[in-house]
Amino acid sequence: MSLLERLNNDMKQAMKNKEKDKLTVIRMIKASIQNEEIKLGRELTNDEELTVLSREVKQRKDSLHEFDKAGREDLVEKLRTELLYVEEYMPQQLTEEELSEIIKTVISEVGASSKAEMGKVMSMLMPQVKGKADGSLVNKLVQQHLS
Template sequence: MSTLERLNSDMKQAMKDKDKKKLTVIRAVRSSLKNEEIQLGRELNEDEVLTVLNRELKQRKDSLQEFEKAGRDDLASNIKEELEILAEYMPEQLSEEEVASLVKETIAEVGASSKADMGKVMGAIMPKVKGRADGSIVNKLVQQHLSS
């Protein structure tokens, strides 16, 4: 079952269960997916769906940080619930060790030797970890490996 089909069936189930929180999150994600389809002028493939889901996840993580800084625990707990719901639709995340080994492989593949090659390495590794690792973690590990 594709992620899009899963979102649709979960939305129907959330309606039946009267789960307003889940329904709101799924509707927001479906709206973002629909906007992306309109922008591209075609249906989205699974990778593009994951890209949109990642964007939604990142927006909520950023909001969570801002709410926590401002001391808005009520809004922060709300966002945490939304993050949990969104996480159900993401592929299993890679561990930091798995990302580190991918970073080493990619550095060897592109022949990178210094921080000046950071863009080449990031460009090569991000498609490999799409949706399965946070870009900031990948960036940090690439920097560590290129500086050592």
């Protein structure tokens, strides 16, 4: 089942269950995917859908951080709920241990030994962990392994 089909099914279920917040989030995700399709002029691949979902998660995490700093608890709770709904559509996230193993493998494949070669490592690593790990965590772990 494609992501759009899953979103449509979940949207119908949210309507039946009168889950207003979930329905709003699903509609936002669908709109983002459809906007990307219009921009590209074709249907999205699974990887491209994952990119859109990752962007949605990142936007909400950034906003959550800003609202938390500003002391807007009403908006913080709303965003946390939205984030939970969006993350339901993301693939299973890698643990730090799993991520470290992948990073070690990529570092040895590339033959990197210093932070100067971080770009090589990241360019080979990111397609493997796309959507399965937070980019800032990946960056931090790669730096640790190259130190």
